[in-house]
Amino acid sequence: MPTHVERITSLQSKTWSGSLALEIRLAASDCRTYNESEPYLIQYPRLSYVAFLLPRLHAFFAASLINPEVPAHEAWLSFEDVPLKWHYPLGLLYDLLSGAEPVDLERSRREEQLSASQATAGASHGAVPIPWRLTIHYTDFPGDQLIQLDGAGRAMLDSFINGVKEADFIRNGSARTVMSLSKDDSDKLWLAVQTHDMSLFNTINTKLLNPPGLSLRHIPIKIYLPTSATQPSASEPITEETSAGHSAGHIRVVQSLVPLHLPSKQPQTLGTALNDILPTIFPSRRNPLLAQPVLHGAAVPMGAVMEDLSRAAAYTDGFLHVVVVMLG
Amino acid sequence: MSITYENFNEAIDTLHARYHEQRDVHVHGDWLDVQVMDRYGVSLLRVTKRLHAATAAAATDEQQQWTSTANPADGDAGNDDGDDDDDGKEDVLQEVDTEVVVRAAAATATATATATIQQQPSVVTYDLLHSPTYQVPVLYLTTQHQQQHTSPPGLPPPPPDEVYRLLVPAAHKPQMRAVGVMGALTLADHPATGRPAYSVHPCRTQEAMRAVTASRSSLWPEDYLLLWLGLVGAGVGLHVPVELARALSRS
Secondary structure, three states: OOOHHHHHHHHHHHHOEEEEEEEEEEOHHHEEOOOOOOOEEEEEEEEOOOOHHHHHHHHHHHHHHHOOOHHHHHHHEEEOEEEEEOOHHHHHHHHHHOOOOOHHHHHHHHHHOOOHHEEEEOOOOOOEEEEEEEEEOOOOOOOOOOOOOOOOOHHHHHHHHHHHHHHHHHOOOOOHHHHHHOOOHHHHHHHHHHHHHHHHHHHHHHHHHOOOOHHHHHHHHEEEEEOOOOOOOOOOOHHHHHOHHHOOEEEEOOOOOOOOOOOOOOOHHHHOOOHHHHHOOOOOOOOOOOEEEEEEOOOOOOOOEEEHHHHHHHHOOOOOEEEEEEEE | OOOOHHHHHHHHHHHHHHHHHOOOHHHOOOEEEEEEHHHHHHHEEEEEEEOOHHHHHHHHHOOOOOOOOOOOOOOOOOOOHHHHHHOOOOOOOHHHHHHHHHHHHHHHHHHHHHHOOOOOOOEEEEEEEEEOOHHHHEEEEEOOOHHHHHHOOOOOOOOHHHHHHOOOHOOOOHOOOOOOOOOOOOEEEOOOOOOOOEEHHHHHHHHHHHOOOOOOOOHHHHHHHHHHHHHHHHHHHHOOOHHHHHHOOOO
C-alpha cells in the first residue's frame, strides 16, 4: 500500500509525463509554395512552453519561408486565428482553447475502478487523441494581443520568474524564499523547465515548498473562465475593447487567496475553494452541477485536497492553472 | 501595508466622485476623465490623461520609428511636471536595466517592422486595479491615439524608453529616468482586457507602503490611495491634481 507521499510523487510524475501531439503548419501567407508545406509534428509536454520550440520550427520551415531572414523569435503561433500567449504552458492553452472533452475522473473511477493517476496520464479508454493543429506565422505579429519575445529568451525567463515569485508570495506571504535562492539554484530551476527535467526541478522546488521557518498559508491557483460561457452575473464588456481578434471570447482570469484549511480546520478542497470564489458557477462544494474544473485535460474531482493537488499537479511556475468548462 | 478589495473599491469610488464634483476645475488640466469600471467582474479605476505636445515632440526627435506628423497642439505646453524629480535618483536595479534594454530592442524591431503610419499618442490611460495576491493596488497603462483612423490595429505598446519619455518629461536623460523599485515598467497581460500593457510590478509596493505608513496604524482607504499614487503613480507621470488630492484626503 503506497504511502501518501509516494502517491503524491507518483501523481507528480504522471503530470510531468503528460504530453500532447502537435501538428504545426506554416501560415499560407508566409509560405513560398502554393501547396501547404509539410507540417512539423511533435509530442510536447503539457507542462512546457511552446516558445522553446521556435528555433527548431524556424530550422524546419526555413526553406519554405518567403522571408527566411525573419528571426526565429519573431514568430507567433495561433489556433483557429487565436494567438497563443507565450507565458501560458501548453497544457493550459490546450485546456482553454482546443475544445477537447476533458476526461472525467469521477466517472472513470466509479465506472472502471481506474486510479486518478492513470486518467491523468491521458492514455485512457483506447481513444486515439488527434493532434492539436496549430499555425506558425512569421509576419503580422499581433502586438496588441501578444507580448513579443526576444532572441535571448529573456522575456520567457522574466515571466516565469515573476510567476514563481508570485506563487511563493501566495504560499508564504513573502517572496523571500525565491529571492534568496542562489544564482546557481535559479539557473538550475530554469534549466529544468527548459529541458523538462523533473528530478532537477524537484531539487530546487523542494526548497520553495519547504521554506525554513515559514508555514504554508495559501495555495497558488489561477482559474480561467472563458466568458463565452454563460455567467449570470457577468457585466457587459466595454465596447472599445471588442475587436476582430476576439472571436474566441474573452478569458477571465480569477485569482483569490485560497487558505490551506477552512475555518473549521478541515482541509480545503477544490470544491470548497471554487464554491467560495465562484459561488454562482459552483453552487455545490461537492458536485459539479454547472461546470467542471479542468486540469491537465482531466475534470478534477471536487473532493481533491488542495494541498495535495498543488504538490502533485502544479505547473512549473508553482500554480494550479485550472480551466472552468461549462457543462451541458 | 495592504489594502483589502473592499477598501480599494471604496477608495476608487470616492476618488471618482470627488473628481466629477470638481469636473469644471479639471477640464483644462491633464486629467481628461476618470471612470470606475467593472470589467468581467474586475473593478478598476481608469484615469485618462493628456500627454503634452511638447513632451510628445521631444520624444519624437530621438526615436526614428515614430514619425512626427503635425502635433495636436491643444495641450498646455507650459505645464509644469516638475514634482517627479525626487523619484529619479535611485540606482536602477541591475535586472531591471537589462530587462528594459532587451525589451526595448525587441519592441523596437517590431515597431519598425510593423508600423505603417505612426502618430504621436496624445492620451495615456492609467488603470488602477487591486491585486488579489499582493493585496495592493496595481497600475497598468496604455498609450492611445485619439484619432482612431490613424491607429492601425495590431500596434504593439511602444518600447519602455519611449513610454518613459512620453510620461515623465524630466526623465528623457537615461540617468534621470524614474526607475528604482517603484518605477520599473514591465509588459504584462492587463487583468481585465487580457492585452499587453505596461505595469508597475506590485511585489515591492507592499514593503514600500509599509515604510511610508510606518507611523500610522490605520489609514482611511482614500488616504492609502493618495499615498500609493504618490509612490507608484508619480514615477510614471500620474500626478494627482492638487484640488483633487485636497478633496480626497481625510487626514
